[in-house]
Amino acid sequence: MSEIQIHTIPILPFGMVNAFLLTFAGGAVLVDTGLPGSETKIEKGLAKVGLCLADLKLIVVTHGHIDHAGSAKRLQKLSGAPIVLHEGDLPYCRGQAPILKPSGFFGRLFKLSGAIERPFAKVEPDILLSGDQALDLTAYGVQGVILPTPGHTPGSLSVLLDDGAVLAGDLAASGILLGGIVLKGRPKPPPFEEDPLQVARSLKFLLSKGAKRFYLGHGGPLDAEVIERYAGKLAQAA
Numbered sequence: 001m002s003e004i005q006i007h008t009i010p011i012l013p014f015g016m017v018n019a020f021l022l023t024f025a026g027g028a029v030l031v032d033t034g035l036p037g038s039e040t041k042i043e044k045g046l047a048k049v050g051l052c053l054a055d056l057k058l059i060v061v062t063h064g065h066i067d068h069a070g071s072a073k074r075l076q077k078l079s080g081a082p083i084v085l086h087e088g089d090l091p092y093c094r095g096q097a098p099i100l101k102p103s104g105f106f107g108r109l110f111k112l113s114g115a116i117e118r119p120f121a122k123v124e125p126d127i128l129l130s131g132d133q134a135l136d137l138t139a140y141g142v143q144g145v146i147l148p149t150p151g152h153t154p155g156s157l158s159v160l161l162d163d164g165a166v167l168a169g170d171l172a173a174s175g176i177l178l179g180g181i182v183l184k185g186r187p188k189p190p191p192f193e194e195d196p197l198q199v200a201r202s203l204k205f206l207l208s209k210g211a212k213r214f215y216l217g218h219g220g221p222l223d224a225e226v227i228e229r230y231a232g233k234l235a236q237a238a
Contacts, residue, residue, distance in 0.1 A: 002026075004142055004161060006215060009045035011038050015180025015219050017067050020167050022159070023049050024141045030081070031060045031159055031167045032217060033071040036120045039078060042071065056081035057140040062169030063153040064092025066120050068217060073121035082126035084135060086148055088155025093123035098153070100192045106177050107191035116192070129157070149206060151199030152190065158202075164212030164224075171199055171206075172216055172230060179218020187222055187230040200235035203227055 002025035011017040011034035019042065020031040028051055034041065039053075046052055056079040061069045064085070072093070076083050085093060092098050097117050102108040110116065129135060135146040137159070144161035152170045159167040173179035173190040193199060206214075207228055215221045222230075 004144070004163070005049075006165060006167075007045060007049060008215070009034070009041055011035055011041060011067070012180075015175060015184055016178050017180075018215070018217055018220070019045075020215060021045055021049070022142055022161075023051065027051070027055050027057045027141050029058045029060065029137065029140055029142050030056055030075070032062055032068040032169065033059065033075050035067050036070040038071040039074050042075060053079040058137070059083045060146060060157065060159055061085045061089075061093070061123065061125075062158065062167070062217070063156045064089035064123075065098055065153070065170070066116055066118055068169065069093055069123055070120040072123045076123070083123060084127040084129065084146060084157075085123065085125035086129045086155030086157050088148075088150060089153050090125070090128065090155065092153070093125070095119060095122050098192075099194055101194055103189035103191060103193045103196070110178070110191045147206070147209070149202035151193070151195045151197075151202045153194055156202070158206060160206060160209055160211060164210050165215065166206055166211040166213070167215045168203075168206065170217045171203055172214065172220075172222065172227060174216065174219030174222060179216070184219045185222065185226070187226055189234070190218055196234055197238035200231045200238060203231040203234075207231070
């Protein structure tokens with residue numbers, strides 16, 4: 001297999017909302033799809049590395065919030081790539097309003113805006129994981145595995161590559177407000193967190209599996225040592 005490259009696609013500037021491309025010889029895997037209408041940004045991200053939508057082999061939705069799943073249906077149709085999702089977040093992807101437990105002042109303020117509760121095109125996955133079921137990505141050209149890592153939402157997923165890089169969705173964030181902008185080396189919870197103790201457990205699980213560098217949906221990336229300290233503080237607070 002060819003070497004895997006990680007490319008960040010800025011859905012919003014300054015790292016506020018990120019999607020990621022895992023590219024290899026002849027194809028790519030997309031991790032998260034951004035807000036509704038982000039397909040053009042995804043297409044431009046592919047074009048920068050000499051690829052197009054038809055080169056997508058798989059679309060991974062780390063969880064069912066609008067800023068991660070908002071363009072999934074459209075990209076599924078345009079690319080023909082299968083979508084993988086965990087059953088824990090299937091209700092959110094089918095239109096159920098997410099459970100929003102603010103993690104701090106910005107979360108409480110953000111909740112009032114209703115932005116994260118806006119409807120988006122319903123997503124029907126081609127591959128639905130359940131329980132602690134993992135998915136080997138070898139068949140899709142990637143040396144790695146998709147792992148259930150609940151906590152932020154019940155069905156949150158992470159993509160762990162063999163080299164220790166992990167695309168961890170919203171298990172952590174960094175920066176200010178939504179995330180990103182400045183102070184991106186400083187970990188914090190995302191604006192909403194359904195089960196902080198479970199988040200800490202999921203982060204420690206990824207570390208036990210050899211995760212070395214965490215790529216995040218908001219801010220990041222962060223090294224394992226930073227995440228280990230953060231997970232310990234999160235567990236203690238919870």
